[in-house]
Amino acid sequence: MISLDGLLWYYIVVAILFTITCALYGIATRPHIIKKLVLLTIVSDAVYVLLVLMGYRIGATNPPVVPGGVLENPVFPSHKTIVEFMHKVVDPVPQVLIVTAIVIGLAQFVFLVTISMHLAKSTGSFDIRRIEGEKE
């Protein structure tokens, strides 16, 4: 028996995967270079949300910090404290991965936009068919 929470969960995952599929189709078929880069940002954003979704627990109530802010023994916390932390808090490892991915993505898009600006200056257009000489 699937509960309503589970149904909403499946719906969210399927919608994000469908977003990725649509954006990849647009990258493959549309000729304008800047539009291809915009669709590439959408793919990366959807992948970030999908990775955050992997670390979420249904019923969690806190971001990955200690609830209340104070531990009684910070070096060796007791078993009860760790179990309580794990039941109240989402998984912090995917979020740490995505923070680096966002910053690296910014550098990558600056590089790609600079290349396409030089290409437009030398050929006079953003259209990929005109750059390759297939269309006048």
Add this chain to the structure above:
Amino acid sequence: MIDWILFYLGLALTLLGGAMDLIASIGFFRFKDFYMRLHAATIGAIGGGFYPLIGLALIALSLNLDVYIKAYISGVCVIAAALIALTAPAGSHILARATHRSGEVVPKVIVDRIKEDMEKGGNEP
């Protein structure tokens, strides 16, 4: 006593802001022209953004949470309300001026004094 007064004052402000936001969105959907939609955008920014943030700041001050949570939430709300009240009218004005001067949307009016002044080469708005 003062807590209940703060709570119900904030709740009334927030509900009023929600109703005004809904009215502004319906008006935004139904109006015909860009220059008409500027009026609905003003209600959506001030009535739908400024009042509910002040109301939520008052609500957060009156709850029985820890002191640092209450102070953080109400301080962020007040700063965001001040930013919205300062920047939303300026942004709307810049956008309307650029739209009229570039001819992106041509207004359907009987007489247009700004266009006459620009054609005469007088002082531009």
Add this chain to the structure above:
Amino acid sequence: MITLIIGAIAVTLALVSAILIVNEKDVLKAIVLAGVESVFFAIALAIFLAPDLLIAYIAIGLGLNSLLFIYALKRGERYEEE
């Protein structure tokens, strides 16, 4: 429960805006629609309890990316041909 419903609405609107970007001929409209899509993904990130991502994602994904693409679009044509 209520947070999951709001997350489902946000993801649906992001899907609609992604489909509209693919079929859009005006590239300036496509850039603004990409900003809208980032707004809905920001709602999803706040719902699924990732506040340390939000401060980097809003500054980079919403602000710097649209600024960069509009700056590049001044160098060429605005409309996409068939």
Add this chain to the structure above:
Amino acid sequence: MVSYSVLEGVLPILFGLFTLAMIIYSLRVFTSKSVSDMVLAVDALTIDLIIIFVLIGLYYRSPYLLIGVIPLAAWILILDIVVSRYLSKGGGK
């Protein structure tokens, strides 16, 4: 001190009001003809999003979820200035 359970009864109404307004604004964004309409609607949408963030922070009783509010409030002016510079410098042909 007001008990927290009083607020919990009211929070779904507030979520419903602001989410409904957000859906109608986004319909206007998706069906608009010109860029100026779209940018104006995105401004109103962002203001709704700020209020939804504050409501989520009150729902989870966590102050960490309010980090993104002030950058969002500053982003409204940045988008207006960038698009109007693009339009008024003659890039719209």
